[in-house]
Amino acid sequence: MSNLLLVEDEARMREVIKMLLSDMELNIFEACDGEEAINTFTSETIHLVITDLKLPKIGGMEVLKHIKNAKPEVPVIVITAFGSIDNAVEAIHEGAFDYVTKPFTENKLRSTIKKAQQISRLTSEVKYLRREIEGKYTFNNIVGDSYEICEILRLAGEVSHRDTTVLITGESGTGKELLSRATHLNSPRCKRPFLPVNCAAIPSALLEAELFGHEKGAFTGAHQQKKGKFELASGGTLFLDEIGDMELDVQSKFLRVLESKTFERLGGNKTIKADVRIITATNKDLEKMVMEKTFREDLYYRINVFPIRIPPLRERRDDIPLLSQHFIAEFSNAFGRRPPTMTEKVMDMLYNHPWKGNIRELRNVLERAMILTKGDKITAQHVILHESQGRPLAELNLTQVVELLMRDHRIGLEDLEKTYIQYAMEVASNNVSRAARLLGLSRATLRYRLDKM
Ligand SMILES: Nc1ncnc2c1ncn2[C@@H]1O[C@H](COP(=O)(O)OP(=O)(O)OP(=O)(O)O)[C@@H](O)[C@H]1O
Numbered sequence: 001m002s003n004l005l006l007v008e009d010e011a012r013m014r015e016v017i018k019m020l021l022s023d024m025e026l027n028i029f030e031a032c033d034g035e036e037a038i039n040t041f042t043s044e045t046i047h048l049v050i051t052d053l054k055l056p057k058i059g060g061m062e063v064l065k066h067i068k069n070a071k072p073e074v075p076v077i078v079i080t081a082f083g084s085i086d087n088a089v090e091a092i093h094e095g096a097f098d099y100v101t102k103p104f105t106e107n108k109l110r111s112t113i114k115k116a117q118q119i120s121r122l123t124s125e126v127k128y129l130r131r132e133i134e135g136k137y138t139f140n141n142i143v144g145d146s147y148e149i150c151e152i153l154r155l156a157g158e159v160s161h162r163d164t165t166v167l168i169t170g171e172s173g174t175g176k177e178l179l180s181r182a183t184h185l186n187s188p189r190c191k192r193p194f195l196p197v198n199c200a201a202i203p204s205a206l207l208e209a210e211l212f213g214h215e216k217g218a219f220t221g222a223h224q225q226k227k228g229k230f231e232l233a234s235g236g237t238l239f240l241d242e243i244g245d246m247e248l249d250v251q252s253k254f255l256r257v258l259e260s261k262t263f264e265r266l267g268g269n270k271t272i273k274a275d276v277r278i279i280t281a282t283n284k285d286l287e288k289m290v291m292e293k294t295f296r297e298d299l300y301y302r303i304n305v306f307p308i309r310i311p312p313l314r315e316r317r318d319d320i321p322l323l324s325q326h327f328i329a330e331f332s333n334a335f336g337r338r339p340p341t342m343t344e345k346v347m348d349m350l351y352n353h354p355w356k357g358n359i360r361e362l363r364n365v366l367e368r369a370m371i372l373t374k375g376d377k378i379t380a381q382h383v384i385l386h387e388s389q390g391r392p393l394a395e396l397n398l399t400q401v402v403e404l405l406m407r408d409h410r411i412g413l414e415d416l417e418k419t420y421i422q423y424a425m426e427v428a429s430n431n432v433s434r435a436a437r438l439l440g441l442s443r444a445t446l447r448y449r450l451d452k453m
């Protein structure tokens with residue numbers, strides 16, 4: 001339903017127009033002079049305006065100028081008296097969408113409104129798309145084109161302009177810190193500091209001092225006054241990473257700061273205003289922790305204002321090709337060489353790997369592959385997917401190794417045999433008898449297989 005503002009001083013004329021438009025799914029607001037028109041336009045969300053040019057108090061041309069100034073995308077149709085074409089031309093000049101001359105036919109009025117509605121819909125669509133593109137552009141260090149990542153970027157784009165507290169959840173290595181930085185960089189606070197605090201890495205006793213600072217002599221060892229992160233990040237963003245690891249006593253203090261937006265340094269009594277935007281992140285299940293009473297429920301609701309969940313890489317495999325290219329380009333640049341290509345098999349391996357370490361693991365795997373690759377092609381032998389079982393290779397038994405080679409590396413029997421033999425020959429310094437012994441074969445059998453290779 002569109003909201004239409006009808007500006008016309010003659011009550012009878014307003015009734016006629018309303019009747020003509022009664023079946024057009026329009027929510028009609030009426031104004032009988034220019035002043036009322038501007039007031040209604042300001043207080044309501046108006047999508048379309050029809051205004052007479054001759055109005056008491058403030059004229060129609062002024063109303064038109066006001067609207068074009070305030071919201072240029074709202075189409076304005078002007079009604080002019082028969083024979084006053086000059087006025088119509090002037091109105092078009094001022095940005096009116098179209099004009100109808102009195103007396104008008106039902107058809108003319110309705111078709112003009114329909115056209116205006118269409119244009120208005122297209123304009124807002126373009127605006128929306130443009131915002132999306134711009135949003136994506138400024139988040140351009142976050143790579144990915146899966147549905148999931150696009151949705152995350154849309155959410156982050158929307159919330160970045162505000163001071164809203166954001167809670168980012170996701171497994172390790174999914175890009176929580178990256179997203180948090182990007183959100184800060186897209187916010188009005190971007191010129192002020194972004195300060196990360198890792199709540200898991202700092203013991204509880206020190207975390208408090210780290211966050212709120214301390215006065216000289218606040219505790220043994222506090223030889224001088226020190227500002228906390230809340231103070232240092234003033235005007236900017238404080239990123240509390242691993243918030244799920246914050247101990248309960250610090251949680252209470254943190255909650256108090258969130259509620260009062262003020263704090264005191266440890267051992268001090270001066271109340272300081274906290275002007276920070278808070279972004280928190282965790283890979284823990286906070287809801288479960290609330291149930292287990294290891295995370296304060298009230299704090300949970302305070303920080304969970306705008307949650308963004310980053311799914312693990314295995315749930316958005318469509319991002320793998322683009323991310324891989326991105327990292328290969330990054331390392332090629334760092335190593336000062338031309339980016340190698342990946343074979344189909346490598347792409348398959350990367351696509352199917354479980355990626356328990358998520359994007360960080362993918363990045364590491366590709367860095368190793370880039371070091372091992374000498375030519376212009378990354379092949380399966382350069383790609384080492386150790387972590388697939390979450391355990392080092394040495395701890396696996398033979399069946400598990402075979403499983404790994406088959407599932408993750410897609411290594412066929414022939415390749416396996418060839419690599420095995422080549423390795424034995426290398427270890428035996430190309431002495432066939434010694435290599436045969438290593439492989440548990442007779443010299444003749446190995447000779448035969450070597451010839452075949
Ligand atoms: N969408 C992405 N595009 C490009 N690089 C990414 C993306 N997501 C993550 N990365 C990279 O992956 C690595 C891990 O990301 P980050 O440190 O943000 O993860 P995290 O979720 O904070 O992990 P942890 O929970 O272990 O702290 C970083 O090198 C980051 O730049």
Ligand SMILES: [Mg+2]
Nearest residue numbers: 173176177241
């Ligand atoms: Mg992190």
